[in-house]
Amino acid sequence: MARTTLQEQVPLPEILIFPARLLKAETTEKLLNRVYDVPHVRHITVSGESLPDKLTAGEGKGLPNEHTERKKIKVKGSEVDLRLMVGRIFVEIDDVEHIDEAMAKIEEVCKELLPFGFSLEVGRYNKFKPTVTDYKKMR
Numbered sequence: 001m002a003r004t005t006l007q008e009q010v011p012l013p014e015i016l017i018f019p020a021r022l023l024k025a026e027t028t029e030k031l032l033n034r035v036y037d038v039p040h041v042r043h044i045t046v047s048g049e050s051l052p053d054k055l056t057a058g059e060g061k062g063l064p065n066e067h068t069e070r071k072k073i074k075v076k077g078s079e080v081d082l083r084l085m086v087g088r089i090f091v092e093i094d095d096v097e098h099i100d101e102a103m104a105k106i107e108e109v110c111k112e113l114l115p116f117g118f119s120l121e122v123g124r125y126n127k128f129k130p131t132v133t134d135y136k137k138m139r
Helices: 025-036 096-113 132-138
Strands: 014-019 041-050 072-075 078-081 084-093 118-123
Touching: 014 096, 025 041, 025 072, 025 084, 025 096, 084 096, 096 118
Parallel strands: none
Antiparallel strands: 014 084, 014 118, 041 084, 072 078
């Protein structure tokens, strides 16, 4: 079993960006690229409404999903297949000491790109170490 250092056991803070609406692909691309440019941003995770490649219910079950927002976006120079309409963005910051600076810069970006409103919260939203269930699955 791999050893973990104390640094890995301490959860890093996250800033939750919660837009008042689901974001279109174009807005998501702009927001992610601008937030990645903020100093001390370590990692970004998004969540939202799924846009599967095939319809899963109704009369068209099994047919291709031709949703206009299911497209490729460019984030940090790499193409990413956007498979959801983004509703929440979780921004991991590299240290608790930098949270105020990062929060101020992220708020500036959000005010510019999300004119319909948003909220920002600080906390820890994603798990940072394996759970007992994860441990049992590894066996």
